[in-house]
Each structure stands twice: as structure tokens, then as C-alpha cells.
Amino acid sequence: MSGAKSLLEAAEDKVMEQLSDAIKGYNSTAAFSCGGTVPIDIRSTTRYGDFTSAKTPITSPPVTIRWDDQDGDVAGKIQFPVPSGKENVLEKLVKSCQPATFGFGGGNVLDERIRKAGKLEASEFSTSFNPYDYGIVDAVSQALLPGIARPEGIDKVENGANAQHWGVVAELYKLNAYSAPSDKFKPHVDTPRGLTQFGSLVVCLPNPHEGGILRVAHKSVERFFDLGRNDSKTDSTIHWAAFYSDCEHEVLPVTSGHRITLTYQLYVSEHLGGVVHPTFPTADPKFYPLYQSLKEMLESPAFMKKGGTLGFHCVHQYAHTNNTANQRLPHALKGIDVVIFTIFKSLGLKTQVRPVLDQEFNEGELDWNDPEFDEEESEKSAKSLTRALPEFKEIVILGEEAGFEPQDFELAKHWGKYDIFEHVKWLDQGDQKNNEIAMAFPEWCGNEHETGWWYSFAAILVDVPPFSKRNLGED
Template identity: 30%
Template sequence: MKFIEVEYNRDLKPLETVLSGVKRPGDFFVSGAIEIPLPKVEVEGAGTLSFPIPEAQIAALVQRAERAPYGRGDKTIVDTSVRKVWQIAPGKVRIGGKSWAATFETILAKVSAGLGCEGVGVSAELYKLLVYDRDGFFLPHRDTEKTDGMVGTLVVTLASAHRGGELRIRHAGREVTVDTSAVDFSELSYVAFYADCEHEALPVRDGNRVCLVYNLVQERSKGRGKTLKAPEYESQISEATSILNEFLRASDAPAKIAWLLEHQYSPAGLSFSALKGADAAKAGVLVQAAARVQCAAHLGIVHIGESGAAEPDYDEYSYGRRSSRYRDYEDDEDPETEDEDDEGADFTTVTVDDSWQYIDEWRDTRDLAIEFGPIPLADGELLPEGALDEEPPDNKRLTEASGNEGASYERSYHRVALVLWRRDRYAEVLLQAGVVAALPYLKQLTSGGKGSRSEALALAERMVEAWQGDSRRWNGYFSGGRRPESSHRIEMIAALGKLKAVGLLERFIADTVTPSYDGLETAALISSVDVLGDTKAAMLFSGLISVRMPNRPNECAELLLALTEDASRCFPEVAGSVIAGLDRIGIRNPKLQPDDWEPEERRRPLGPQFLVNLLGALRRFKKATL
């Protein structure tokens, strides 16, 4: 068998059909900012503009400007109750500078990509320079076609101090507001939109907004007379919404689904904003549909692989050769040095001894990296069906036979997918990868105020229940997640304390921290006393010390000493547990599982500091008779 067998989802054919017609990327608007050497802008009668534009030059611009009119039917009207802005004709404005041509080409390329016009040929013609002084605005309107082939408008805001003046754009039931006042003075901000979009300029509350307005013109080719319009996928979004809602709410629905994208993306460059062509278009539809059915959407890299015994299909000269169409993010090799024509070793699979499917390198819709870690991918969660059929693996390796061992192989796919799951199954999905994957989401919920407290408590309870199992099942290989460490226990103690979840905190310390305590959790435990109360804290810490004194005596003495920092509190039973455990130091504790007992080299040897800490704590407790 030359390809890895993949179990796809076979129940979402209707969704595949809907998305098959979504090919053109782009949106009805695009905006951004670019840091560049600022252009040289000369205005007749006002001279060369300085940046940010000073008040004196604003006054000079206004003196040479005229009130901008607006169109009503076949009439052109000046009415400052509808449009209050100054305009200067393009013939009086000259824009240059050494880097301006290249800079403007960059802006135009970003605009073309954002509007879905790549490959079509779109140029920009300066229409006018506008000055919105204080209280300047323009009520909602649509642009008329000012030149043959005009498809939209590009607005480049020059560096000028102002507040307000946001541009609000509407299309097909959607609305966005673009604020250009937040841009640094070293940047040029731009926004472009299709001509059929309703838009308005909100009032400038302070300062002056100065901008260059361009007509975006489609370059006509012979036999092509259709004017570009914004990609319109509302019907597909509605259909996808209905399909996802019905499918994901079924009792037997998988926890998540992963839609494989067509293009290859490196982990370093992975983001929604970097998606190409049809990937961007399909992702846009799925993300909007997911939001309507209360689903989370993330990008991630799907890893599907297997290894086992193999028989080489060629002579032994080529043993050990490796082919790679994917540069692993842990590989430091220069990709240009790889032999792209090398298809690697051909072999016949004898047995599949191991296999794995998981997703990592997560990005949310804001293009922020999310530390979920590797989350297992279950059978039936991947689509579209057949996406990897007949696709050669991205990595494959054949290892020659040696000694009593025959030849072995390993091969794998590494592809980007858009992953969706219901928000009310967030905990279930993350806990597939273990408690470490769920910690960032728990911290997010604990910081979300009263509205998210109930969800945070529900997730915290599931994590407390799952923690011990996670610690024991981890085996150092992928295994669906990362092993919980002391740093994660510290984060969990803090989260439970913030939630004031006394019962859960008590269980977590007793069941999870106690058998794993290594001293790093001491500060977090001390902080938890305020939530637990003295009585519960004393009971829990006494139990912890009874269990951990045999192999963590130094750390137990440090915990006892830390408890004495607050003179108003007294924990004599904790001190008693330390004293009672002195004769058990170094003796294996039968209460600990084998995995919890640490080898000698991982434990700090007893030294004078142990006695200093112990006697110092006892002196503060005034329990010299213990």
C-alpha cells in the first residue's frame, strides 16, 4: 500500500457540495496600514505637506479647497447637512517620493487580494484630496460610477492628528467600521470597498482627517464586459449554517470536524489572513457559518502518520533516503538544500505497527497562536472525503534492515485544516488532549467576569476529575497531549482560587498536588489559604506533608516555614506532620504509585538548610516541645 488510509467523514456531503461553488476569495472591503517612508505630497498653493500635517497647512489646504458636493439623481448639490467636507481637485495635487511608486503598488496589491481581484487587473486613479475638519462628515451613500470600469474606491489617510472620522461600510446585511485615527504617524492607513457598498464618514470629533481618494478601475479585456462586484456567498453561508447546525447537534455527532485546505502553509506563516485563493473563500464561508451556530473556529496543522515493517522495492544503495515535501517546524535544515525531485525510497508495507492522527499549531480567527497543544483527530472528523487520496505523503523514510530487525518505514501527512466545534463542547474537545490543553481556555473564562463563571466552574470540575488520569497515561510519545507539570498545577491552583471554588480547590490539592508536590507549588499553596480558610488549609497541608516527607523533605520544610510568615495564623498540626515524617525520610511511601516515586538523582540531598528551615519554623510556632 503506497498511501496512508484515512477514515473521512461521510455524512457531510451536502456541505462539500455547497463549498464546491466557493472559489473566489475576497470581501466587500479591505483595510490596513503600512509603515513606509511617507510620500512627498505637494498641493498647489499650500506647498509640500509635513507629517503629521500641522494646523497651519490644514488652514492653507482649506483656503484653497471648495465644499464637496454630492449627487442626488442627475443633480450635484452642496449641502453641509448631508456632506460637510472640503475637496481639492486631483490636478492640484502631486504625489511622489523615491519609494512612493513601489509603496503604492504594494497597497494596490493588498487591496486587490483583499477584494478578490487578483489576476483581474485593477488600477487606481486619483479622484480628489479631502479634508474633514472638526465635525466634518458624510451621511450614508453609494458612490456613482465616476469613470468607465470603476469597481470601487480606495481611501488613503495621510498622517494627521484627529479623533473620529471612522468609515462605516455596509454590504449584504453586514457592517464594518474602520478607524483610521489609531494609526501611528509613521504609517499610511488605507481602506477600499466595492462601489455598490453603502458607506458613511462619521463626524470628526477633534483635529483634521486628510485623505487621498482613488477610483479603482477594472482593466477591460477584449470580450470581457462584466464589472467586478464583491464576492457574494450569503446563500452558501446560510446553507452551510443549516447543515452544520443539524449535523453538529445530532446525538452521535463527532466532537469536532476538520476541513482540509488545498494549499500548503508553513507553521510560521499560518494565519487566516495568509490563506490563498479558494482556501480563503471557503474559510470565510465556514467561519461565518460557524459563528451563527455558536461554533469555535481555528486553523491547525493536521498530522496523520504511520510506521511499521516494510520491504524495499529497489536495491539497498538507496536505503535511508528520505523525502520531504513539508518542512517540519523542528527541522533546521535549509529547505533549498533538499532534493525536491527525490521521491525517496519506494517500499511495500508489510505491517502497520503504529499510527497517529492529531492537530497542533493552533490559530484563532484573530490570527493569535493558541496553546492547545496536540489534540487527537478521531476517525470520521476529517473532510472533504478523499482529500488525501492518491496524495503522496509529505514525509517518508525507509530504514534499512540491521541485525535481526528487518526494514522499517515511517510516512506522514502535514496539512492545514479549519477545525470547528460547538462552543458547548469546548471542554470535551480540549480534554481530548488532556488538562494542559484546557488550561488556557480555563484562564480565559476565569477572567471573563460573572457571565462566564458557570462555564469556568464546569470546565474546572472536569479538569480536576481528569488530572490524575492524565498524569498517569502520559508516556512521553504523542499520546494525545502533554504531561501536566508543576507549572500547570500552579496555574490550576490560581484559577480555582480566582473562582473561589473551595470544594474543587480542596479536591485538587488533595488528589493531584499532594502526590506530585515538588516544592514549586509552595507560593501558590500559600496564596490559596485565603480561599480555603485556615482549618481546611491546615488539614490539606498536613496530608500533603505526610505523603511527601519521605522523598521531598526539603520542600516540606520550606512549605512549613512559608506558613509561618503570617504571625496571626497557627498551623501546629502541619508542624506535627513534618516532625512525624522525619523518621520516614528516604523510605518509599506505599501510598504513591510507582510513577510518582522519584529516583534518587531528582531529589535534593538533605543539608544544613533543611534544619535551618525546620527549626526556624518551629521557633515561630513556639512548638519546641514537638
């Protein structure tokens, strides 16, 4: 039995090692794209989604497009989804488009062997759709901005804006029409339109078509966005994808119908603010490159067969030792942190962001005066424990009554009931620069009185059921 157990442990360790390597390399090899959907609600009369209810997903009313002819006069108006009997208006829109060019050698080139599509310039049309209204720009900021907002050795942009306050500006660039039987755009890399442009956003309006899949690749990793896919024949959904400018991408041939998209240029700017829906994120976790790796890990019988707790120390810094952190987290997560959180949550697992005490707290409780004290075994046992506080709070002073280091009863007094987890499977080690002082206490060193400190991390904790009860259905 012990041999079988060691083999199982070795298999589990291998899975953890592979996943840890994938997470370490996320920012350099895989954090290059994100995507999602916004359902159309034909009964809606407002541009804005319902941000007031955590039980109601964000939806969009039908999208209106108005466009001009070559003389600058209004040529037509159309809604997406296209109402029955208005197909001729769609054909009129497509015919109003000019052949689309692409950037090459500092200029614009027209070559239908490379790109065959139609386009309207931003000055030639208007739309009722705004990506800011539905959390799309905020989702892009969370997923992509951390990868470019803190380049090594650079803290400020030219205008002096602090990198911590950077945000995303989405500028409407073009309307594109890719039509059957063969419109396409072969593999290419975009030409940046300015020093602060870092990527592109493609919004596909709901219109029946086949083909036209967007392939985005960075180094050895590639993603496929089927922007025309709907989950049912009666479903009308806006699909979107965003990616970095240095990514190779292509539009595969459209084999039927018309693929109508709005393209936006993405720029770094000072943060403009926005609202992230607490329960129904606009970004679809399945489009994150780590999704499949995490799902396969949980589907493996070699991984946490008896269940347990999976942990991840947040990579990005959050001011978490204050009472307002409970309102901001998990909604303020960004980069790899929001990716990890939303993937596990989408797989139906209980996922929380909680303050976790530094391991040194456990070591501070060792009983050095016990005659049977075994330092090595006690330290090993202490390090296997993880104390997760129930909520984020301001720094507190402990140990005043007894005049020595705080004990568990004092934690319960100030924080309420908290959890002690044994043998948490950590996906990362935790960066000391991301911890914050959680509590202070008096301590004595001989006759000298000093102040001691305990630190906490903001961490993501995932309850993993036993393998026999593991149902990875999506929320």
C-alpha cells in the first residue's frame, strides 16, 4: 500500500509541477488574449446592462448601425440581429463597404490574396454599441493590462502617469464585412497606430455565418475564437476577442453568410474607471489559455484524489489590510489572479479570496520549553497549517493582555471564527513584497520591549472535492 501511495503522490507532484510551470510562464507565453460574450435582449431599451443586481447577467439591446454613402449622405440604418425581412438592408451595408487594405512597409496595401474583406472607416458610420457599457474594456484591463503596464525598469509613461493608475482606452477603428464564399485575412501581425497602442479588440455582431474563425497565436500558444458561434438557434449573442499587437492572427475563410465586426484600437492611458459585474463576468474563462490545463488537472484521478484545499497567493498587490477590501475583492483582481479565480469558479468549485497568515505565525507558536520538543518535526507540522481569516480587516494590536505573542484565542476574539487548513496544495510560493502587516503585538527580548509583526497575504482558496464526487460542470 505504501508503494502505491508513493506512486500516487509522485503523480500528483508531477501534475502540480506542470501546472506551476504553466502559471510561471503565463505572463510571458500565454497572457496574450481574452474573449467573451454579451447576450442580446431584444426587450431591452437601455444601452447599459443591469449592474444593480448580482443575479442578473449583463445584456445588450439590439445594436444599431448607421452608415454614409461615398458622398457623405446617410445611406442606411440596420439593427443586429437583423430583423426578418430586412436582409436586403444587410446586403446594402455590405455593398457600401470599400475593399479592406492592410498595413505593410509603413503604408496600406490592397491585395485580396492576403486579405479579402470590406470596410467602413470610423468616420463613415456610427453605432449604438459601446464596449465600456458591458464591462468589456474592464475585462481587457484585468486580463491584458498587467502584462504591459509594468515593463522592467519603467514606472511611468511619458506624461508622468503612474503605472498603477493605467487604464485602457478603446478607440473605434473600422467596421469590417467578411462574406462567403471566401473572404479571409491570412496570418499577419498588426502595425501599431501609436506609441501607446498595445492591442486590438474585435466585436462580432450577431448575424448568421459559418467560418471566419479568428486564430490568435503568440510564440507556441494559439487560441481560436469562433465569433459566430451561438449556443442555440434562437440565441443572439455578441462575441468579442482582444489580443496584443505583437500576436500573429488570421481570419479563416467565411463559408456562408456575412461576418460583421467592429474593430477597436486599444491604448494605454490613465485609468478611467468602470464597473465589473460581480457575478456574470463579461470575459469567458474558457478563452483563457490556462483553462484547459486547470480543467485537465482536476479531471486527473492522480490529483488530490481525496480532495482538499488548493491555494494560490495573489501575484498582484492589493491593499488588503483594510475593511474596504471585502467590497473590492474578488472584483478588483487582475492579470493571472483574475484568470485563476474565474476559471476555478466557472468549473463549479467554491472559490474565495481571503487573507492568509504568513507561515511564520505557525512557527511562532512552537513550544520550545517542552522536554519532548522535536524542532524539526514541529516546524514541519507547523508549516503544514494554513490559517485563513474570515474577512479582510484593518491592522490590529494583539497580545496586550498577556504581553507575549498572540495565540489562536486572540485571533478568534478579533477576527471571529477562522479556518485552519492542513496541507494546502499551493500553486505558487508567494512573493514577500505582496504581504502586508496584519497585526502587531508587544514582545520582550530580555529586558527590552519591542514590537512584533505578523503578515498576511491575499490568497485564492479553492475547495476541491474528492475525485469520486468531482463534477466540473460550469456555473
